[in-house]
Amino acid sequence: MTSGHNIVATVYVQAQSMYRQSGPSEMRAVGETEFVNGVAAMFASGALGRPRACAGIVGHADLTLGSRVEPVLLTHLRAGGDRFRGVRHITSWDADTRLNNPDYPSPPALLRDRTFREGIAVLPRLGLSFDAMVYHPQLDDVADLAGAVPNLPIVLNHCGVPLRIGAYEGRRDEVFVRWSTALRRVAAHENVSVKVGGLGMRYTALGFSERPEPPSSDVVATQCRPYVETCNEAFGASRCMFESNFPVDKVSYSYQVFWNACKRLVSGATPSEKTALFGGTARHVYRLNDISLG
Numbered sequence: 595m596t597s598g599h600n601i602v603a604t605v606y607v608q609a610q611s612m613y614r615q616s617g618p619s620e621m622r623a624v625g626e627t628e629f630v631n632g633v634a635a636m637f638a639s640g641a642l643g644r645p646r647a648c649a650g651i652v653g654h655a656d657l658t659l660g661s662r663v664e665p666v667l668l669t670h671l672r673a674g675g676d677r678f679r680g681v682r683h684i685t686s687w688d689a690d691t692r693l694n695n696p697d698y699p700s701p702p703a704l705l706r707d708r709t710f711r712e713g714i715a716v717l718p719r720l721g722l723s724f725d726a727m728v729y730h731p732q733l734d735d736v737a738d739l740a741g742a743v744p745n746l747p748i749v750l751n752h753c754g755v756p757l758r759i760g761a762y763e764g765r766r767d768e769v770f771v772r773w774s775t776a777l778r779r780v781a782a783h784e785n786v787s788v789k790v791g792g793l794g795m796r797y798t799a800l801g802f803s804e805r806p807e808p809p810s811s812d813v814v815a816t817q818c819r820p821y822v823e824t825c826n827e828a829f830g831a832s833r834c835m836f837e838s839n840f841p842v843d844k845v846s847y848s849y850q851v852f853w854n855a856c857k858r859l860v861s862g863a864t865p866s867e868k869t870a871l872f873g874g875t876a877r878h879v880y881r882l883n884d885i886s887l888g
Contacts (some may be wrong), residue, residue, distance in 0.1 A: 598734060599853045603885045605648040605876060606630045607725060608654040608682050608752075610697060615828050619667050623654040627673045632676055650679040650880040652725050657683045657713030658704075664716050671720065679880045680723035680749070682709075688729050690761035693797070704736040714743055723747035723879065730756045730796070731770065733776035740783035747785055752792025752839065754780070758799035773822045781828035787879050790825045790871070791837035793818045794846030804847030811854035814847050822859050831867035836877040 614625035634648035651674045655666045671678050673835055677764045684698040684778055685705055694700070704710055705728070721733045724749055726736050731753050732844055754774040758766060763845045794802055802809050809817075826834055840849055847855070860868055 598850060601645050602873065602880060603649040605650040605652065605679070605880050606634075606883075607652040611652065619882060620656055620659060620663075621669060623656075624666070624669050624673050627651055627670050627678060630836045631674045631677055646885060649677065649882050649885055651677045651878045652682050652723075652880075653678060654683060655713075657681070657710050658696060658707070660709040660712035661716060663697065663713040664720075666714060667720055676743075678722075680725060680747075680847075681717060682725035682727060682751070684727040685732070685735075686727055686729050686755070686809060688731060688760070689809060690758070693729065693757065693760045705732070705739045711739070711742065712716045714739070714746065716748070718743065718745045721881075723749060725749045725751055728755065730754050730773040733773070733780050735784070737776070737780045737783060744783070744785055747788070747879060748783075750780060750786055750788040752795065752837075753777075753788065753790060753807040753825055755792065755795070755796050755797055756821065759797060761837065764800070770820065775830075777824065778828045779834070781875045783855065786829075786835075787833040787835065788825050788829050789837040789839075790822055790834050792839040792843065793821055794839065794843030794852075800846070805809045809847050809851065809859065811851045811858055814851060816854035817857040826860075826871075830862065831870040832875060834871055835873075836871050846888065 597733070598623055608626060612624040612626045612629035630648050630651050634641055634651070637645060637647040653670050653674070655663050655670065664706070686698065687694055687700045689700050705836060714724060723748055736748065736750060738827045754773060754777050756769055758769060762769050793800060802814065802817070838849060838852055843852065860871055861873070869887065875884070877885055877887065
């Protein structure tokens with residue numbers, strides 16, 4: 595918030611934190627929304643300065659419950675007040691099991707599962723969006739979901755996570771072609787937008803954390819440029835939003851350096867494109883209509 599950049603608001607996305615310790619298991623994730631809404635209220639009071647931290651909240655609900663997830667979502671909505679905006683149920687999976695996060699176990703092709711989609715179908719009915727966290731080989735699952743539920747706003751996380759570790763190590767060009775081609779198939783669906791960021795995660799193996807000195811914004815921009823430009827070309831600025839992905843990406847670069855890199859990356863963009871990338875798209879997708887970007 596004090597990085598020298600004009601941070602006017604943030605969107606909190608589930609981190610499996612502050613869950614309730616008792617009660618029905620499917621309701622325990624509501625504790626995270628309760629906690630974050632309290633943080634948001636402190637910032638909304640103005641006592642902590644101008645920025646509106648956690649102005650939007652994306653929580654977790656177990657969509658494998660199918661239609662039985664509705665009471666969980668209604669509880670989230672009550673707990674988050676007018677800030678609860680959507681759900682992220684992480685579905686990342688790869689045949690190379692070394693890449694799968696034990697904190698978020700997922701079977702293959704979960705986005706295509708009939709019961710999971712019954713749960714997904716509840717989201718648009720309640721005015722909620724879905725944050726999709728997948729690896730690049732799963733991008734066609736996202737495209738299929740977008741086509742099957744066209745009234746569901748979908749936010750593709752972290753550029754679709756192009757993998758360059760494990761079974762994908764040493765296959766940079768092959769991965770880029772497969773990722774970019776599948777990304778364009780996702781972008782063909784107007785109900786999908788993309789978060790442009792998360793490239794500091796270990797999965798992408800861009801090498802920031804292995805440098806003898808922390809990378810400059812110029813280095814970060816150079817390494818990220820092919821991915822950022824591909825996202826912008828595929829989706830257009832109106833469906834792209836820069837995301838810091840902090841604190842996860844902190845292992846690779848600082849918050850200040852990241853946003854400086856973003857400014858370098860779009861130095862030639864039009865004013866309207868910059869407005870979309872740095873806040874306008876996020877404001878629209880997460881329905882933060884009371885947030886001024888000025």
